[in-house]
Amino acid sequence: MSSVPAQGYLILALILFCIGLFGALTKRNTIIVLISIELMLNAVNLNLVAFSKYGINPNMTGQVFSLFSITIAAAEAAVGIAILLSLYRNRRTVHIDEMDTLKH
């Protein structure tokens, strides 16, 4: 039975990760940056799941880990949005390049 090789999944994950990274680094809207980060996390999850099937020692751990990771990602998204809202309330902007308080 010829099936999809593990490399296929990994490359897909890589592509998504790169797109997510690009979005996170170049997009101006903070929400999109956040969602790009979610995309990167997803790519990682994909890797975990792929390894759980094709890894050297394949077992359920990969899937379990992806679950944890999804959970944390969700929590992160929630906190992220909350911070965003708070920031927005103070500075009336969602554009990430106007947020430069790290400089001060």
Add this chain to the structure above:
Amino acid sequence: MISFAWLIPLFPLLSFLVLILSGKKLKTVSGYLASLLTGISFIFTLGVIADLRSVTEYEATWTWLTIGTTDIQAGVWLNPLNGLMLFIVSFVSLLVHIYSLGYMGENDRRATYFAYLGLFTFAMLGLVMSPNLIQFYMFWELVGLGSFLLIGFYLYKESAKRAARKAFIMTRIGDAGLLVGLILIFWQTGSLSFTEIFQAVEQNEFAPGMVTLTAILLFIGAVGKSGQFPLHTWLPDAMEGPTPVSALIHAATMVAAGVYLVAAAYPLFLASEWALMIVAVIGAFTAIFAATIGLVQDDLKRVLAYSTVSQLGYMMLALGAGGYVAGMFHLTTHAFFKALLFLAAGSVILALRKQNIKEIAGEGRHLAITKWGFLAGTLAISGFPLLSGSFSKEAIFAALLEDGQYGLLGVALLTAFLTSVYMFRLYFMVFHGKGADKPPKSVPVSMKIPVIILAALAVISGFFATGFADWLAAEQEYAVLHHSPTWLIFLATLLSLGGIVFAYFIYVRKQMDREEWKTTFSSTYTILYHKYFIDEFYQNTIIYSTRAISYLMYYTERYVVETIAAFAAGMVKEIGKTGSRLQNGRVQTYGTVALLGLAVIVLIFVVRGGYF
């Protein structure tokens, strides 16, 4: 006694150290202390010379510096030549010390003066006892230092400052030649010791051409120190120093060191015909060149200085023509009569407070002892028969004749004539004339004694010529005294007397009007009066070109180097600015930089396939 020879230079050194360290406190006794120590030194010298009659050669060295496998030694080396020089140096130095007691009598800084004299005497004694070239060079420079300090003794005078600087630098040019020469010799022979160098010369260990080259380089050193053309200009200026110093350093000892160098390294010179030729030609040229300048100078000490230059030229000429004994003998007699002349001139200057011979105009006639002393010196230097100068000069003429250098012989004879002309011009203008009739300040006894002793020596020392030659011949086979044929003695005497008579007619009988001469030969007179414009020539060529190079460098520094500096600073500043622009507080910029860093690391990892 001879094993204590190393003590000889240490007494003057002790004098220097004591006086320089405790200067002011010992002011009143400083002169006596210095004279005493020099006297001890002289007594030791006599002892050593007494021993030398039986030992003929003595060497004691110890390691001074180790370079790899080569040990460079320092120590004492005594042979007849050294012994002779030791005697001259310590003797004249002692006399000058005694003379200075009177001459510097009331000077506030006389402790310093005697300290410097001690330093000089130390260096000079060390110089003549050097067993190798490097020690020789060191003391060579130290005598230069002593000379420098003493020329600049009247340090508040601008002219003294300039003269001291000039003396140091001009001799240093020569010294550089000497240094190169000795370094080359070291790489040829692997040693700097005189004896080993001579062995190497004998066994032809030198690379072809090297003997000539090194000999000429050594001679350049001698040219600088002995005021030979073209490095002679410092010596007349050096007369800015106190007069006893001129007698000691710039007449009897230090300037003769150049001649001594050629004599000490004589086997090297003998091995190269070219080198000897150059020594002879430079010597002859300097002799006549300085003599012509001496004809028209008006400063008492300057005339003597040019006469010194001229006589040193004689010595070089003699050495260059193979007249080893003649040259050294002339050095000895010259040391006596020239020291005598300077000391007598010093008495005149101290008594009359002027040194321009036109202003003196015969005022010196009241100083009886000085006058007779000066006359003795003048006759000696002019080659008056039976006085010391005539013997040594004849030896030189004979050496030239023997060597077949007829052209140079002609020059030497002409110079002898000129010498008696200008020396008697000097004598007549200082001691004969109608200048003010008031009796001058009397001269202290301490200044008279040295003059008397030296006058006696100037008169009689010529009779020791044969003994002198035997003394030197004990060690060196090339030490031969040449004897002149009768016609030559006759000719030389004639020239000497002719010069005296000539001067007598011009300056005493006033048979010929001097002013008329000046106008008839005005251009010649101007050239001579301005010493052939050599100083101006140096000023306009060497000094200006050096300064031009300096300014060239200066602008290089200002524009090129500073641009590099500005570039470096600008680059760093730009990098800094870029860096600070990256620190703009935006997360994405930071993320980008981090990503780029990651990319670079990953790239290196992939390309190198490992850590590095």
Add this chain to the structure above:
Amino acid sequence: MGLLSLFVFSPIVGLVLISLLSNNSSPKIVQRYALIGGFIPLIVSWIVYFIYQRNNRLAENFSWFSYETDSRTLVIDYELELNGFRLALLLLTTLIVTLSILASVKDIKKNPKLFYQWLFILELGMLGVFASDNMFLFFFFFELTLIPMFFLIGKWGHVEREETAYKYLIYNGLGSAVLLIAIVAVFIQAGNANFEAVKDYMSTMDDQAYQIGVIVAFLVAFGVKLPIVPLHSWMVNVHVYAPPAVVMIHAGVLLKIGAYGLLQFGAGMFPETFPLLAVTLAVLGLINLLYGAFLALIQDDLRKVFAYASVSHMGIILLGIAGMNTAGYQGAIFQTISHGLISALLFYLVGVLINRTSTTNLEKLGGLWTTAPVLSGFFLAAALAGLGLPGMSGFVSEFMAFLGVFENLPVFGAIGIIGIILTAVYFLRAILNISFGKRKGKALDKMTDLRNLELLPAGVLLAFIILIGVYPDSLGQLLQITLETFVAGMGG
């Protein structure tokens, strides 16, 4: 902790001592404690000297860290080891630092506590540089000298102190960047940072191009420090604008790191390849020698004259190294020590002069001798030492350096001799201008001469200068073994 470590870190005692003082204690008290702190390394250094003389070996070594890759282990140990050259430099360092503390009495009025703290850190760095037997340790201490100097110049200097401090930092920072790269390049190849180990490795390696590349990098890195023309402009500024007490250390010791580094990293690690650069070094040396000399000739500020004189003297070091033989190396080392002593003396005197006349302009000074004969005498003696008068250390080193050059590169030596003449010209011009002639400048009329304690630093330095000059084997014997190791590796 062995004796050597104790020695290297002994300035910490002074540092702690100074730190314990309250912030508003008077400068005099601070200085007294600083002097005590300065004496500790000085005394320890002489103890070390005597122990070294007895055992002929003094080393310390424990592993610091190592790093394993697939094929080999990279080792960096904490290694201190003495040899004669290093010991001489260490003695020089402790001496000059102590004297510079003495010299700083009247010079440093602003926040003396901080000044001496930096000074002790600087001393720690210098001692470490000369004691370490390992590239990385060397680099560590090398960097440690960089920062204190920056503050010492920038905070306590004269007119253009801040520009000077930045210029210093930029040049030396770039220099040490190059140094670090070169060190890493060597380390990665050899797998060990120890000088000896690197040397052994390099003798088995035939990649000559690589070795030359690394040596050139070292040349650049130490060329900044030495400095080699045209990398010298920072150093002139430091000479002119840093406080004289600091310049004593700077000219006396810090510049020597350049010479030491060049010898240790070049001749010490690549004995076979290093001679290939002889001509390059000779050319650079000549440029330094003549360029510095010509420029010193026309400067109208005493400090600038001495600064360019330093440039010129460093040329002699380079020429000596270019000789690539025992005489040349020995000359370079002697020149290193001798120039350290001479320039420390010169700048000590400059400090005294500034203190009294507040100027070093040659046009404005003259006739110093009439009011201050002792000071002028010392000035003259220092200048004479600088121009290589026999009987003083300068001569011995110049002589040996030229002796070295003449064996293989006589033409360069002959040209270099011009520099010797020029040295006399500019030194005498400068010194005679201020001390001889008519008295100029109002400050000179009520000038006081060197007195009591002020005589001590000048006297001590001059004594050492004369000692080395009169009996050079006193230093030479210490160096024999070092020289043998430098020269032995050279293939014929």
Add this chain to the structure above:
Amino acid sequence: MNGEIIAFALLSAASVLGALAMLYVSKVVHMLLSLVLTFFSLAGIYVLLSAEFVAVVQVLIYSGAVSIMMIFGIMLTKHKDQENRPPNIKRSLITGAGIIVFFAAVYGAIRKVPFGEQTPNLHEANTEQIGIKIFSYYVIPFEVVSVVLLAALVGAILLARKEGDDQS
């Protein structure tokens, strides 16, 4: 060519398409929605990888919860939902270059990695297996995650709450 490969091709194409669309559409909401497509396709891919439970969770949390939350975020902050300023080209290029290097390097690595054959039994009672794993072996992390979630909850509320008292 079998069904699995076809499904993988379609799903991966869809997910990449969705991600790319996220980069290039102009409206923020559209970006979000295009990403939802990616999330859905990823869920499909999880199924292909015998991870049904993860797939379901993916749909529930990403396509559901996170997306909705983002939409609320957009709504609450909405001023102008378009990116109307020109993008920073220079930075995009630099970032793009870095990413391409990174991509190439990792791609090379992935190509070289050898993989064993798949295990057969993952899809049998997948949810049950996960349950057993989580509630036996990973029970402590599981409980810790619940604390994390609680903290996130509290934190989010605290942060997003109107700070009326401070402002007035």
